[in-house]
Amino acid sequence: MNLLGSLFQSSIGKKLLMAFTGLVLFGFVTGHLIGNLQIFLPPEKINAYGHMLESLGAVLWLIRLFLFACLVIHLWLAIQLTLENRAARPVAYGVEHTNRATLASRLMARSGLVVLAFLLFHLAQFTVRIGHPEWSEHTYQLANGPAVRDVYNMVVHGFSSVSVSVFYIIAVGLLSYHLSHGVVSLLQSLGLKNERWTRGLEGFAVAYCWGYFLLNAAIPLAVLGGFVQLHS
């Protein structure tokens, strides 16, 4: 079998791809969070950042395409693996017993699905701006540069809705939960883990996921709490 065939069809190949695409998406959400945290700085910062990204042009689209491909592969394989795994035990045990599989690991498909739903909503809301075409119009004058899209106000507008914020917090919560298994698991799948550093790794994963959740949740909470307000 050729390389791509083996990767997409063998059990370990699929896991390698799951891990690799998972790693890419992990990198993306981490970077995305760091970018978003600029909401706590003067509007100048995040708007300049947004403008920088948009001005990448074709490169931005390449990155988007790559991320999208990773997402599709991650999703497609997740569905396949789940179906295969169900088929591998046609008759269930009379007594279900779990020794040490974590709840997070057992809910990967479900947490992943909610995150996916949120992702679609999130893209629709902030990237495509469905329902709020006016958000595309608002501009912000950078101190030493052009007038750019006003990302800052868009975020504040978006999170002014309690229901949107609640959905956001739930989704990043589940994403953190998804990552708490995924971060450690992907290293196992890539063959980069052993018990000598598992403990440290698991500690890191827990700290990371809490941090990821709290920092993400801080954004809508800050908006709702009035700590981050529309700039003039």
Place this chain on the structure above:
Amino acid sequence: MVAEKPSKKLFSVTLRVWRQPGPAAPGKFVEYPAANVNPDMSFLELLDVVNDGLTVKGEEPIAFAHDCREGICGTCSCTINGKPHGPGHGIATCQLYMRSFQDGDVIVVEPFRAKAFPIQRDLVTDRAAFDKIQQAGGFISVRTGAAPDANSIPVPKEDADLAMDAAACIGCGACVAACKNASAMLFVAAKVSHLGLMPQGQPERDRRVLAMVQTMDAAGFGNCTNQYECSAVCPKNITHDFIARLNRDYAKALFRTRFKPVSGAAAGGAG
């Protein structure tokens, strides 16, 4: 870990056993009371006693797989209260003693369940898939008589010890039975790692891992989702680190065999 010598008080339990007359027949749980259980009895000895009782009553005894009864042949394979090989750590079913249970317990006994391990009767399953995986590559090709002196290839003690950890696998299939996905990764990982850690196993390393994984996939096992239920029930405490090693070996083998130059004569062989 000093255990107190338990008092030899006899007790009673109820066995709730999966009965299935044949591979295609439907199965169901049937309850059998067992009295006068001695805590020093092994679980399989209790099944012997129950079976003798059934026989005398004119019923068919419970079919269960067993042989060495000392935890090394890997034949015995009961899932007890949902856990392959039952309560306890690092033991096979035959090494489970009734002192692990208490008076009045209901003990649910099932076969190892997996599509790749079809039930033959009651608690007996067909684990030939493991043999198939071994036949695909679980060996070092050495013709009898062709071996060099045993000490001509030194093996670092650390590697030999680690290889031995993997080689301790008794091929019982508890890893498959415990895995939520009925994956055979721990078994294959143990086999691949044992041979892959020995210098003698290097020439066939890539070919071995690719062939064994391919056969494993074809047998209908599920995929590893890194939950480590397998190593939690392994009677030989084989660690899931070997699965990481297997993943690594597989990835390396995939890329190496794709990009390594191949001799033009490779297909011909020696005439």
Place this chain on the structure above:
Amino acid sequence: MAKLESKTPAGPLADKWQRHKTEIKLVNPANKRKYEIIVVGAGLAGSSAAATLAELGYRVKNFVFHDSPRRAHSIAAQGGINAAKNYQNDGDSVHRLFYDTLKGGDYRAREANVHRLAEVSVNIIDQCAAQGVPFAREYGGLLANRSFGGAQVSRTFYARGQTGQQLLLGAYSALSRMVGQGGVELHTNSEMLDLVVVDGHAKGIIVRDLITGAITRHSADAVVLATGGYGNVFNLSTYARQSNATAIWRAYKRGACLANPCYTQIHPTCIPVSGDYQSKLTLMSESLRNDGRIWVPKKKEDAKKNPADIAEADRDYYLERIYPSFGNLAPRDVSSRAAMRMCEEGRGVGETGLGVYLDFSDAIKRLGEPAVRERYGNLFDIYHEITAENAYQTPMRIFPAVHYTMGGLWVDYNLMSNIPGLFVLGEANFSDHGANRLGASALMQGLADGYFVIPYTIGDYLAGQKPGAKTLTDRAEFTQAEQNVTAMTQRFLSNKGKQPVSHYHKRLGKIMWEHCGMARTRAGLEAALQKIPALRAEFWADVLVPGSADTLNQSLEQAGRVADFIELGELLCRDALTREESCGGHFREEYQHPDGECKRDDEKFGHVAAWEYQGEGQTPLRNTEPLNYEFTKMSVRSYK
């Protein structure tokens, strides 16, 4: 009367095998694929033979009653495998291994066979290391050795406490490779129930598929039996529960002679019996005797005390006392009987009084607990699982148990029985251990037979045979054998008895252990020869076998095996009765030295007794093969 020619080659002892190999006939490579060989059993001997014969080009069919060849009971050997490598530079040599094995066998084995075993022992280690067997290593990466009972050199190779499993997995991997290549046709869950002899030659077997119940005929140009020993005739033993003598017993009934059945080995270090539900006895590797010290209290009244409360001065380290030069490493039979004598004196320990202490406190003091754990950790764990006692803190209790049978089907130097074309390997034959087997020699013999002897000697037979046994399955001999098997099955299933099979197995075991166990007497054996036929009659009248013939039916499997054990038990007692001497694993109380050691009678019994079946209800015929020692003097075996 069977013709028993040992076919031992002439010439100096050390040259016999080399010379024989160059003189025997060969089958040319192109012709090998025309020959079919049936190998029954897939333990060390069976799988190594099947793999090697297939490598040579023969078409091999391998039958195992287990669900996988890897489960054969060779897997349970813990301690190690001997080889005259002399890697320790401690004076070992092929001759010394030969001599130790011959002496260990109390001079009741063929000199030439034993020498060949010692010669090929070195090749076995090479072969296994090349297969990737993870033997224990020194830090320099070279192989480690330990010492074992009956030897004064360190020549035992080992793989943690699982040497048997690792060697079997090596042989199994070689077999799997040949199955994958199509050289071996593997039949699992397939039990041989009869041997088919056509025109005086072994030409096939009748097999029952244990899952579907189907009875099938299989023909071949030669049949190789590697089906293990018959120790389960004692019911309680260290054998696997399914280990059985059916293959060799049915071959015996087809005319193969069964040699020296009374040579049964009792292993000194097993975990004592705890109750009558007991299904098996667990062995603790003999290697424990390297560092453990065996003792009982000096005073009877201390026997029930907590061992910690017995002062050092009140302990009798009886092996060290009686056998100062070998001490705790005295051979198995010697130390087993010593333990029995201690218990007879009322100094046995544990609830039943049938046990002695194996104490590691000195070793722990000397080496530290981690070192002891590294060497024996898994054995201590096994002990803890079974007894719930911690042997790092309190001495183990051990007692002898049936462990190995030196007797088996008679074979010549080529490992062929008196039925031409029927070869017998490993524990199933009688050949190399004489009256007693030394520790770490069973693995050696199984692999020697399979890897390095049969591949040569079977060719010598086949070269004289026209290939093409395939066409034989329609012959009357096959039909008759199949009918035999079916009739026996029907008889069991239609019997309206009252007792399960296990009931008879337990009773047989009690008779055997009581009258034909560690110490035997004329009166006891004569009593057994009354009791066993009576038991047999009762078995056939009153055994209850539920279920049907066309499904997985474990009661039916067991019934056939126990029926054979009952008959074999009788022969075993008969052999023990006629052998009026003590040697190795056969101890007759009437024949002992004043110190309780075996008193051999080389004049009258320096021979192999090979029993020949004479038909149902007839007393079997005792043939003899004299043991002509050309190079060694049969001397008194002393370990003092």
